[in-house]
Amino acid sequence: MRNGLNHLKTTLPAGRVVLFNPLQHSAYTKDYSSAKAENPGGIVFPEDINDILQTISVANQCFTPVTIRGTGTGKSGGSIPNPEGIVLAMEKWDKILEIDEENHIAVIEPGVLTKTLQDAVQKKGLYYPPDPSSLDICSLGGNVAENAGGPRAFKYGVTGDYVLGLEGVWGNGQAFSFGGKRFKDVAGYDLKSLLVGSEGTLAVITKITLKLIPYPSYIKDLLLTFNTVQEAARCLRIIVRNKVQPVAAEIMDRTCIEAVKNFSKESHDIPDSGAQLLLQCDGFTQESVEAQIKSMIGSANTCDVQQIFEPKTDNEIKSVWSVRRTISESLKALSTHKESHDISVPPNKIPDYFDYIDTLNTKDTIKILAYGHLGDGNLHVNVLNLGLNEKEWFEEKLDLEYELLKKAVDMGGTITGEHGIGKSKKNYMDLMFSSTDKLHFKMIKNLFDPNNILNPGNWV
Numbered sequence: 001m002r003n004g005l006n007h008l009k010t011t012l013p014a015g016r017v018v019l020f021n022p023l024q025h026s027a028y029t030k031d032y033s034s035a036k037a038e039n040p041g042g043i044v045f046p047e048d049i050n051d052i053l054q055t056i057s058v059a060n061q062c063f064t065p066v067t068i069r070g071t072g073t074g075k076s077g078g079s080i081p082n083p084e085g086i087v088l089a090m091e092k093w094d095k096i097l098e099i100d101e102e103n104h105i106a107v108i109e110p111g112v113l114t115k116t117l118q119d120a121v122q123k124k125g126l127y128y129p130p131d132p133s134s135l136d137i138c139s140l141g142g143n144v145a146e147n148a149g150g151p152r153a154f155k156y157g158v159t160g161d162y163v164l165g166l167e168g169v170w171g172n173g174q175a176f177s178f179g180g181k182r183f184k185d186v187a188g189y190d191l192k193s194l195l196v197g198s199e200g201t202l203a204v205i206t207k208i209t210l211k212l213i214p215y216p217s218y219i220k221d222l223l224l225t226f227n228t229v230q231e232a233a234r235c236l237r238i239i240v241r242n243k244v245q246p247v248a249a250e251i252m253d254r255t256c257i258e259a260v261k262n263f264s265k266e267s268h269d270i271p272d273s274g275a276q277l278l279l280q281c282d283g284f285t286q287e288s289v290e291a292q293i294k295s296m297i298g299s300a301n302t303c304d305v306q307q308i309f310e311p312k313t314d315n316e317i318k319s320v321w322s323v324r325r326t327i328s329e330s331l332k333a334l335s336t337h338k339e340s341h342d343i344s345v346p347p348n349k350i351p352d353y354f355d356y357i358d359t360l361n362t363k364d365t366i367k368i369l370a371y372g373h374l375g376d377g378n379l380h381v382n383v384l385n386l387g388l389n390e391k392e393w394f395e396e397k398l399d400l401e402y403e404l405l406k407k408a409v410d411m412g413g414t415i416t417g418e419h420g421i422g423k424s425k426k427n428y429m430d431l432m433f434s435s436t437d438k439l440h441f442k443m444i445k446n447l448f449d450p451n452n453i454l455n456p457g458n459w460v
């Protein structure tokens with residue numbers, strides 16, 4: 001494997017290849033998942049397409065594993081390298097190549113951070129809605145490779161809904177370019193969509209063409225509190241049935257709220273409650289937004305709502321959203337171990353899924369809870385260790401993980417709604433796919449990456 005790196009060190013321009021040094025490069029050994037960190041043999045920092053073509057060609061000749069890396073914020077271990085393999089770090093590919101205001105299209109390199117693009121297009125009155133909560137630290141290449149979602153996916157969809165074109169290099173070393181500045185295109189197989197969500201297992205993405213939409217100038221938030229998460233979930237179905245489509249509908253339970261209160265240094269006016277439902281709506285006129293808020297309050301009053309809070313000042317708005325954004329860190333501080341999953345079920349099944357979690361919460365030493373994207377049925381299910389030793393935790397965690405994922409699939413859902421399979425969920429593919437499905441995945445992989453150099457050992 002080292003041969004590949006040594007070969008690249010002599011063929012690529014100076015500075016492009018560095019051998020791994022654990023003191024300098026520990027960030028490249030892991031991502032934000034709990035999957036085990038691994039030391040690569042070295043890191044390639046490509047600066048142009050020739051560097052990438054050369055890296056993939058040498059990796060094929062020497063059978064050296066290559067792990068493509070955006071900014072390493074993934075939550076399923078997708079950018080954790082193979083031991084002694086190569087990390088292909090795309091961080092220097094960070095240019096916004098074009099914002100085409102006439103066609104509402106952006107063309108970018110994959111290392112651009114999501115927030116950087118959003119800010120740049122907003123200055124021109126345009127909007128790139130996908131908003132993974134990591135948006136100020138994650139790359140758009142990683143977003144495409146994971147088909148990332150976020151709170152706004154409820155109204156605006158996920159990353160893949162905005163991808164018009166992709167350029168890059170397949171694992172077999174062939175360059176490609178699909179789609180482009182066109183909104184409709186049904187010619188041939190849709191290989192662009194095959195790459196969206198392919199988690200770095202088929203190709204290196206080097207250029208992305210994205211759809212933009214007009215920026216909705218009016219945005220308002222509404223916070224509702226309930227006794228239980230089930231009541232909050234049922235209330236959202238009523239809000240939607242009454243013909244309001246919120247941008248976001250985020251749910252937090254009592255444990256999350258208390259964890260944030262204990263953890264956060266800022267003082268939040270967080271009402272005590274069993275559940276919070278944080279809603280956002282937007283529009284092009286103030287009247288349309290006010291009408292949506294009025295309708296949502298009307299719907300809430302027909303449910304068992306406890307408190308209705310309309311954050312108005314910048315501080316109030318920041319505060320209600322920062323509670324949502326601080327949950328993950330706050331839960332970590334509460335427990336010795338935390339395992340997080342991102343199941344998705346049909347939205348009307350959410351109350352049943354919460355009921356199921358209640359049935360599993362029978363011990364003082366383990367707490368299971370869920371929060372997140374209620375609108376599209378995508379919950380972050382967390383298992384917290386409140387007192388087990390390492391060995392007990394590992395066994396309990398594995399059993400619970402299986403039960404929680406299987407229940408989601410049995411309800412017509414999936415084992416991952418946005419974080420991907422990567423290394424973390426690869427053992428659960430059988431819950432979703434037949435052996436024939438998996439064979440077809442392998443055949444696709446073999447076609448585009450015949451020497452299995454891209455992310456070997458992940459799910460395919």
Ligand SMILES: Cc1cc2nc3c(=O)[nH]c(=O)nc-3n(C[C@H](O)[C@H](O)[C@H](O)COP(=O)(O)OP(=O)(O)OC[C@H]3O[C@@H](n4cnc5c(N)ncnc54)[C@H](O)[C@@H]3O)c2cc1C
Nearest residue numbers: 070071072073074078133139141142143145148149200205
């Ligand atoms: C605090 C926090 C909040 C988060 N919130 C959300 C959320 O709301 N929604 C959500 O969907 N995710 C969320 N995530 C997960 C993560 O941010 C996303 O999966 C994101 O898309 C990963 O981007 P990245 O640049 O960090 O990719 P990385 O972690 O570096 O890589 C992820 C995968 O993409 C592949 N990849 C990266 N770049 C390329 C490329 N150029 N070509 C081909 N393959 C590539 C890698 O090989 C890997 O398999 C969150 C993470 C954190 C830490």
